[in-house]
Amino acid sequence: MAKYDVDEVKLRQLEEYIDSIEQKEGALIGVLYKAQEIFGYLPKDVQLFIARKLGIFAAKVYGVATFYSYFTMEPRGKHVINVCMGTACFVKGADKILEEIKKELDIKDGNMSKDGLFTVDTLRCVGACGLAPVVMVDGKVYGRVKVEEVKGILDEYRE
Template sequence: MAKYDVDAEKLKQLESYIDSIEQKEGALIGVLYKAQEIFGYLPKDVQLFIARKLNIPAAKVYGVATFYSYFTMEPRGKHVINVCMGTACFVKGADKVLEEIKKQLNITEGNMSPDGMFTVDSLRCVGACGLAPVVMVDGKVYGRVKVEDVKSILDEYREGGSTQ
């Protein structure tokens, strides 16, 4: 096996998954999902490994990984916070909630907090307009969030709670 600059145990886990796939043709998206589940993101060496294991060009792996917004090539925090910025949420103050989250975590949108606990992003719409403004943490929905609610939501995850 070629030398890759990623966790060897995680790479073995991914290799076992790929080896278990009978029909490798057309398996790229499923393999990328599994790789991101294992590593938390898709580093370059993982993409190269996948390309070699599936016998496809690395450019194809990269193309698929960059086309779908689900995939990320940047490390993500243990908890991913998404703030809905759809019209209803924005009108009800989602921008202020997002600013408060970024302020409390001392990060910019799309980045990971220095402690590796959180990544914060915004979404166009989560389809829960009646609960505006909406914040999602690891898929758990918080509705009618006010700026003053941000600290308690973050504390819930800092204390190891809510791992839905």
């Protein structure tokens, strides 16, 4: 096996998964899901490994990984916070909620807390305008969020 700059144990786990797939053609998205589940994100070397194991071009793996918003090439925290920035949420103070989250987590640059526990992202619209402003943590929806509620929401996920 070629040398990859990633955790070898995790890479073997991914290899076992890929080897267990009988029909490799059309398996790319499923393999990317599994890889992201194992690694937490899709580093370049993992994408190259997947391309070689599936016998496809690395550009195809990269193209699929960047097309679908579920996949990420950046490490993510254990808990993912999404703040809706759609019109209704923004008008009702989503920008202030986002700033409070960043302040509470001491995030200055990027979108991951220093302890690796949280990743903070924004979404255009979650389709829950009646609950604006909306914050989602690991898919759990918090509606009509107020700045003073941010610490309590984050405390639910701190370890």
